[in-house]
Amino acid sequence: MKTAIITGASRGIGAETARLFAKNGYATIINYNNSEKEAFSLKDELLAQGCCVDVFKADVSKFDECKAMADFVIKKYKRIDVLVNNAGIAQIKPLFDVSESDFDKMMSVNFKSVFNTCKIVSDHMVSNKSGKIINLSSVWGNVGSSCETIYCASKAAVIGFTKALAKELGPSGINVNCVAPGFIQTDMNGCLSKDDVDEIVDETPLARVGQPQDVANVILFLADEKSAFVTGQVIYPSGGWQI
Ligand code: NAP
Numbered sequence: 001m002k003t004a005i006i007t008g009a010s011r012g013i014g015a016e017t018a019r020l021f022a023k024n025g026y027a028t029i030i031n032y033n034n035s036e037k038e039a040f041s042l043k044d045e046l047l048a049q050g051c052c053v054d055v056f057k058a059d060v061s062k063f064d065e066c067k068a069m070a071d072f073v074i075k076k077y078k079r080i081d082v083l084v085n086n087a088g089i090a091q092i093k094p095l096f097d098v099s100e101s102d103f104d105k106m107m108s109v110n111f112k113s114v115f116n117t118c119k120i121v122s123d124h125m126v127s128n129k130s131g132k133i134i135n136l137s138s139v140w141g142n143v144g145s146s147c148e149t150i151y152c153a154s155k156a157a158v159i160g161f162t163k164a165l166a167k168e169l170g171p172s173g174i175n176v177n178c179v180a181p182g183f184i185q186t187d188m189n190g191c192l193s194k195d196d197v198d199e200i201v202d203e204t205p206l207a208r209v210g211q212p213q214d215v216a217n218v219i220l221f222l223a224d225e226k227s228a229f230v231t232g233q234v235i236y237p238s239g240g241w242q243i
Contacts (some may be wrong), residue, residue: 001052003027003077005069007060007117008087010035012137012186015042017084017214019218022051024220027077030055031069031087057182060087060113061105063120070120081126082223083121085114085135085158092186095149103150110154114161119177122169128212129173132223135162137234139178139242156182159234166232173230177222182238184210205240214239 003026010032019042022028022236028046030053034041041056046053047159056072057064073080091102114135125131139147141155159178166176182198183189199206214237221227222235237243 001025001027001077002081003029003073003079004082004084005031005073005080005117005121005155006084006086007028007058007113007140008032008033010039010042011053011152012188013181013184013212013215014084014086017086017216018053018211019046020216020220021052021082021084021223022046023049026082026223027052027054029053029069029073030228031058033057033059033062033228045055053150060085060116061108063116065190066113066116070117070124074124080124080131082122082132082134083117084218084223085117085133085217087113088136088188090148090151092147092191094147104169106150107157111157111161114158120164120186122165124175125174126169131169131174133162133165133169133176134222135176135178135221137162139176139180139182139236139238141180142234142236142242162234170173170231175222176229177230177232178234179215179218179222180234180236180238180242181215182236182241184212184215184237186212192235200241204238205243208239210237210239 004021006018008014009030060068137158138155162178
């Protein structure tokens with residue numbers, strides 16, 4: 001059985017991705033940091049359907065906690081086939097109001113986490129000469145968004161890191177790709193007004209907001225052998241908002 005670690009899988013895109021992987025036969029590790037109730041309720045839901053799932057609490061901005069999670073998975077399942085770096089936070093603030101600690105937190109949760117997990121897991125994948133790494137960026141990491149300078153910078157960093165790592169790990173049989181969604185209806189966008197959302201829909205050729213499943217399906221494809229010749233790419237599930 002293949003094993004997949006999904007970071008930030010207690011809610012939103014990560015939870016839906018964990019659901020999809022588990023239902024498609026992966027032993028799935030639901031990582032969470034704060035939302036313990038949601039993570040265990042997802043675990044119970046999937047166990048009741050006969051899936052193989054575990055929950056692991058780790059703040060992915062901390063290297064040692066990522067290492068403990070990888071050690072747990074290797075000890076129990078002897079392998080890590082797929083790593084999905086989904087955990088993330090957002091903040092809307094003019095640069096004028098962004099503090100140094102806002103900057104440090106955003107960069108460590110959204111970007112250092114990707115360094116942490118990739119560094120730890122790639123060692124194991126290189127020994128196995130196989131593996132799939134999928135990192136979550138955002139359309140905003142490509143085009144920029146007013147009052148989200150640090151979020152956009154963290155997501156742009158994920159794109160650069162993904163492309164470089166794809167070149168580095170390709171010869172070892174490891175695919176590294178990036179998924180950069182447009183607007184997806186999750187808690188992360190809970191602060192936006194109906195007018196804001198309507199405006200985004202107006203600018204979207206497919207004329208609707210995205211749902212977590214729209215992103216999870218792309219992530220599953222990138223973990224599958226059907227995408228064996230795809231690496232170093234950025235795929236935008238955005239309904240055509242980003243073309
Ligand atoms: P969300 O609903 O706010 O969920 C965020 C998830 O990340 C939660 O499960 C949360 O877990 C986890 N998380 C946050 N900090 C963490 C940490 N330090 N360690 C471990 N887990 C942590 O967000 P979402 O909309 O699903 O977004 C998921 C990813 O997609 C993010 O990287 C985001 O930037 C990206 N994205 C989202 C959109 C969108 O429109 N929603 C668009 C483009 C890209 P806990 O609650 O357990 O802490």
